[in-house]
Amino acid sequence: MANTTTWQIDPVHSSVELAVKHMMFTTVRGRFKDVKGTIEVDEENPDRSIVDVEIAAASIDTGSADRDAHLRSADFLDVENHPTITFRSKRIEGAMKKEGDAFRIIGDLTIRGKKMDVTLDAVYEGTGKDPWGGTRAGSRATAKIDRRDWGLQWNQALETGGILVANEVRIEIEVQSVKAVLVEA
Numbered sequence: 240m241a242n243t244t245t246w247q248i249d250p251v252h253s254s255v256e257l258a259v260k261h262m263m264f265t266t267v268r269g270r271f272k273d274v275k276g277t278i279e280v281d282e283e284n285p286d287r288s289i290v291d292v293e294i295a296a297a298s299i300d301t302g303s304a305d306r307d308a309h310l311r312s313a314d315f316l317d318v319e320n321h322p323t324i325t326f327r328s329k330r331i332e333g334a335m336k337k338e339g340d341a342f343r344i345i346g347d348l349t350i351r352g353k354k355m356d357v358t359l360d361a362v363y364e365g366t367g368k369d370p371w372g373g374t375r376a377g378s379r380a381t382a383k384i385d386r387r388d389w390g391l392q393w394n395q396a397l398e399t400g401g402i403l404v405a406n407e408v409r410i411e412i413e414v415q416s417v418k419a420v421l422v423e424a
Contacts, residue, residue: 246278246376246416248292253414255294259386260405262397269310271324273298278416285335290328290344296321314393317351325349326357335378338365344380350389357382359412374418382410 256270276292297318299310311318326348333342340363348357364377386408395403 242282243288244280244282245419246280247419248274248276248278249375249415249417250274253416254412255292256411258409258411260407262403263401263405267301267306269299269301269307271295271298272300276326286331288328288331290326290331290346292326294324296324296350315391321351323349329356333361335363338363348384348389351391353389355388357384359410369417373420375415376418377413377415379414380410380412384408384410 250273253274254270255274256268258266258268261267271294273295274292276290279289279291281287281289296316297311299307299316301307301310310316313319316324326346328344328346330345331342332345334340335342342361342363344359344361346357346359347354349355359380359382361378361380364379366374366376369375385406387406393404394406397403
């Protein structure tokens with residue numbers, strides 16, 4: 240891309256979280272603690288910008304060591320054979336010029352080695368200077384996926400009817416990115 244700006248995702252000020260119903264009536268939340276990526280913004284054609292994210296699957300944290308170990312197992316994320324979850328955008332739709340602008344990021348989400356299209360509904364939160372002279376930008380995004388589409392089939396039937404773990408997973412993302420500083424050689 241001729242006129243692009245590179246932004247690095249700040250993992251300390253960003254989060255990728257998930258929410259799933261447990262026993263059909265309680266929401267359990269988790270987050271991935273190891274997230275990194277870049278955003279290549281095409282200034283002339285923003286719809287051609289690229290979001291590229293890598294998540295360490297083993298970094299899942301739900302606040303329960305036993306549950307986290309089960310989520311890392313072959314029943315779910317199978318981190319031994321599939322250590323990363325990735326997202327790479329294919330296109331971006333909508334405006335990102337001022338705070339509150341809504342846009343959509345359409346891309347490939349790869350879990351357990353299986354790549355599928357996902358649309359993230361996003362909101363641009365703004366840009367500003369940080370205390371160290373850098374420029375930062377923020378955005379948030381959400382999506383809903385069916386975990387079975389990626390082979391995450393494990394479940395248990397409940398005596399009272401229904402299932403132990405819902406198939407729908409809500410994804411909630413908060414991203415703060417830092418504009419890369421060009422260094423001249």
